[in-house]
Amino acid sequence: MSAVAASVTREVVPPQVPSLPRWPEAPEPVDSDGTSFLVVAVGGGPAAGDVARAWTDQAEGVGPTTLVVLETIDDKADRASFETVLARTCTGVRVMVVGGQYDVLQVLSLLRRAGALENEVRSFVTDRTEIPVFCAHCQTTFRASTGPGGLTPCPSCRRTLEVHEHLAALRGSFLASDAEATSL
Numbered sequence: 001m002s003a004v005a006a007s008v009t010r011e012v013v014p015p016q017v018p019s020l021p022r023w024p025e026a027p028e029p030v031d032s033d034g035t036s037f038l039v040v041a042v043g044g045g046p047a048a049g050d051v052a053r054a055w056t057d058q059a060e061g062v063g064p065t066t067l068v069v070l071e072t073i074d075d076k077a078d079r080a081s082f083e084t085v086l087a088r089t090c091t092g093v094r095v096m097v098v099g100g101q102y103d104v105l106q107v108l109s110l111l112r113r114a115g116a117l118e119n120e121v122r123s124f125v126t127d128r129t130e131i132p133v134f135c136a137h138c139q140t141t142f143r144a145s146t147g148p149g150g151l152t153p154c155p156s157c158r159r160t161l162e163v164h165e166h167l168a169a170l171r172g173s174f175l176a177s178d179a180e181a182t183s184l
């Protein structure tokens with residue numbers, strides 16, 4: 001009887017349908033329907049700076065453009081500057097985000113939670129070595145040098161986690177759960 005109860009209460013992990021980010025092969029052009037532009041470069045090395053400059057040059061030919069350069073969205077001061085600039089944006093703004101995969105996914109999550117629509121946001125990743133991982137057990141989100149299908153230790157609860165092929169878009173992170181528990 002206890003075995004039945006356990007199977008009923010068990011979470012459905014991993015999710016049945018894979019959901020992976022689809023990054024464009026090259027930076028998309030600036031959306032000329034925009035009335036103003038916010039270009040965000042966050043981590044991602046010199047290549048991200050090049051893309052941000054090219055976007056800024058293009059956007060300035062269409063409307064008022066703000067360029068924000070951040071080290072990482074995890075830094076308190078960087079995050080505060082991003083949120084200040086975002087709060088000043090108006091209807092019709094187009095937001096373009098370029099940088100490392102971890103930071104881009106986290107910034108996209110902040111934009112979605114702020115109400116940005118998919119067609120108002122463009123993104124490009126110049127470095128895919130790190131991803132945001134969400135631990136299903138202790139609910140911690142952390143930066144990991146792995147990919148979907150990989151293993152990583154949780155820095156908070158110390159479990160060895162398997163990263164699932166599932167990006168929770170609103171949370172901006174990949175779902176991960178105990179690598180040993182999934183085989184039970």
Ligand SMILES: [Zn+2]
Pocket residue numbers: 135136137138139140154155156157158159
């Ligand atoms: Zn954990």
